[in-house]
Amino acid sequence: MKSCEQPTRTRYGISILAIVVFSSMFVVAGASQGHLRESRLTVNNSGVIDEEFNNSQMRIVQEEELKRKKGEDDEEVIWLSILGRVYDVSAGREYYGPGAGYCGLAARDASVNFATGNFAEEVKDLPSETLNAEQLADIDEWRDFYLKEEKYPFVGFLEGTYYDEIGNPTEELKQIDIILDEYKKVVSVKKLARKKEREERLKKKKTTK
Numbered sequence: 001m002k003s004c005e006q007p008t009r010t011r012y013g014i015s016i017l018a019i020v021v022f023s024s025m026f027v028v029a030g031a032s033q034g035h036l037r038e039s040r041l042t043v044n045n046s047g048v049i050d051e052e053f054n055n056s057q058m059r060i061v062q063e064e065e066l067k068r069k070k071g072e073d074d075e076e077v078i079w080l081s082i083l084g085r086v087y088d089v090s091a092g093r094e095y096y097g098p099g100a101g102y103c104g105l106a107a108r109d110a111s112v113n114f115a116t117g118n119f120a121e122e123v124k125d126l127p128s129e130t131l132n133a134e135q136l137a138d139i140d141e142w143r144d145f146y147l148k149e150e151k152y153p154f155v156g157f158l159e160g161t162y163y164d165e166i167g168n169p170t171e172e173l174k175q176i177d178i179i180l181d182e183y184k185k186v187v188s189v190k191k192l193a194r195k196k197e198r199e200e201r202l203k204k205k206k207t208t209k
C-alpha cells in the first residue's frame with residue numbers, strides 16, 4: 001500500500017512536477033457514474049442551497065469517512081473537500097493518488113492548502129481569520145474549478161467548519177463569502193478604472209495626432 005509522502009512544496013517546486021503531470025493529463029480515466037452533479041443542485045456561490053435543491057439527494061459527509069478516501073488501493077476512491085464541498089477526484093488519480101504531486105489535497109478539507117501551496121499538513125485554522133482576501137479568492141477559484149469539472153462528481157457536504165449537520169452553510173462560510181463579495185467588487189472597480197484610463201490615453205493620443 002502506497003501512502004501520501006509528498007513533502008512541503010513551494011509554488012516553484014510544484015512546477016517541474018506539474019509539467020510532467022500536464023503531459024500525462026490526457027490519460028485521465030473516465031469519472032465514475034451515479035454521483036450527483038453539483039451544478040444540478042443549484043448551490044449558489046455563497047454555499048446557499050436554494051429551493052430547487054432536492055433534499056432527498058443531499059449527502060452529508062463525516063470527516064472520518066473523508067479521511068479514508070485516500071485511494072490507497074487501486075480500487076479505492078479518492079475524495080477531497082474544498083470549503084466543505086466534497087468531490088470524488090478518483091479520475092485524477094495521477095494528481096491526487098498516493099505519492100502523486102497533489103496527494104496532500106486528498107482525504108481532507110484542503111481549503112487553506114489550496115491558498116498556501118503547502119500541501120504537507122492539514123490546516124484547521126479558520127480561513128476567514130488567517131488568510132487575506134486575495135488568498136480566499138484563490139480558494140474560490142479552485143472551488144469554482146471543482147464545481148465545473150465534470151470528471152469530478154460532487155459527493156456531498158462535509159459536516160464541520162463550512163456546513164452544519166443538515167448541509168446549511170456555517171457562519172464561517174458566510175463570512176468567507178462576504179469577504180469574497182467585497183473583494184470581487186473592489187477588483188471589478190479597479191478593472192473598470194484601468195479600462196477608463198486606457199481609453200482616455202487612447203483618446204488623447206488620437207487628438208494630439
Ligand code: HEM
Pocket residue numbers: 011012014015018019021022025092095102105113114115116117118
Ligand atoms: C498554490 C499553488 C498550486 C495549487 C493549489 C495547485 C493545484 C493543482 C491541482 C489541484 C491540480 C490538479 C487539477 C486537476 O485535478 O485537473 C493541478 C494541476 C496542475 N498544476 Fe498546479 N497548483 C499550484 C501551483 C502550480 C504551479 C506553480 C504550476 C506551474 C508553474 C502548476 C502547474 C500545474 C499543471 C501544469 C497542472 C496539470 C494541468 C492542469 O490540470 O491544468 N501548479 N494543480
